[in-house]
Amino acid sequence: MFYEPLGGGRYQSTVHTTGPWSKLTQHLGPPSALMVREMEKLPAPVPMMIARVTVEILGPVPVAELSVSAAVDRPGRSVELLSAELSADGRVVARARAWRIVRSDTSAVAVDVDERLPPPSAGRVMTRPDSWGAGYLDVIEWRSLAGSLAESGPATVWGRQTVPLVGDEEPSGLQRLLTIADSGNGVSGRLDPREWLFINADLTVHVYREPVGEWIALDAVTAIGPEGIGAATSVLHDLTGPVGRGAQALLVRPQG
Template sequence: MTRESPRSRTGGVRELPPAFYLPLGEDRFQPTEHTSGPWSPEAQHFGPPSALLVRALEALPSSWPNVLARVTIEILGPAPLTELTVRSRVERPGRSVELLSAELAAGPRAVARASAWRITTTDTHEIASAAAPPWPEPDECPPSRWPEGWFGGYLSAMEWRTVSGDIVEPGAAGVWARQRVALVDGEEPSALQRLFTVADSGNGISNSLDPGQWWFINSELTVHVHRPPVSDWIGLDAATVIGPHGVGTATSTLRDLAGPMGTGAQALMVRTR
């Protein structure tokens, strides 16, 4: 995962951070400019924080082979580009199914909490659902476009390819995305961490409103996964529905180069700016 460094105002090459987060020890992390979201350069896009919470959930020890089958991220407030602390624990132990939790905090303030069901793995290859029709390969798809005025930290730290629709036009859309930088400096992100770095983008991909006039911000992200990704590229096939009372729902089919692997959903607050 590499990314070219832009030139500084003096004409020299400015060194970019190597990851979304720099480890500070004792479950503490410093966000880099790559985490900043499209709404404000002072708040993180919640893709990297979601992946950081998943990293903490995956680190919880277990005595049996398992997968995280469902993860919900509750967004409690903006995630600043200041030092963050992550904690995780097993809420309800079990021999085949366990409930896990994690919290992300900026100083004394919790900015997000995660809950997850960890389920033991068995061999179900003979009864697995048939694969869906394949998508075009990422290199067959054009680079994605973004609405004017959206900030480039997180968006520029990812590589985006449009499969269907157009992000700058209202309506459903499909994209491929992959990280240009690591999640945590010095580490190779896990397959599930790669997935969650992208999964929170469903509402932005399928926006049906003018982002210059409307807020459509998600308060949570829920992802069900029936298998982990097997490629660096993560696909989002996303659509947004807006209700009559300021609430919307963005839903996504999540896939990799081998086909669909899960679903994502986000509850949206919708109001004028």
């Protein structure tokens, strides 16, 4: 599991949350999913679906005990604004906001604008390179259709988390999506992580269909500007087709 529930909105982080940059801090996929889980628990007046999540990273998330809370900031019968907050040792380390929109039947006019990807079985096994730290990357089963963590440039990869998010609880489709979506800048990185930092300050995910199944794909690309700023964007898929898009703002600078 990524987190052991302690009760009262508190969770103990496990070593599986450890990110690639430091053994003391987390990959932001599991914390993002944990905040989404808290927002999904908020009662809704009618059947609704979270359509957009933005996670703002306020500081490193330690591999330690965390506290999570969520609230409805702007209630409504058609559209609601939700928020969540993640704290460690009394310090807020991340915040999330989400738009939750009423469900209705638009199946007759539904349109996909991105092509469906080949399945994970068509890809090659992708393992963690020595240049990336152990933890999160080792509990995701990776299949690469194009590019990889060890290759520079755009990448199309499937990922499946092999441990639950919390305890022995089955993650929701949106939780699985957020767990993988934060890896867009990693799989499509253009720089050697031993020489460069390319860390995201946020993650925004727009969803137009709730993901189903265990596998999530990233069709990702990273752009780098001339002044230390980059952007990673991803088309997000499940096994039945595209489900949304992700974006990350990047801090880019030499290591050391």
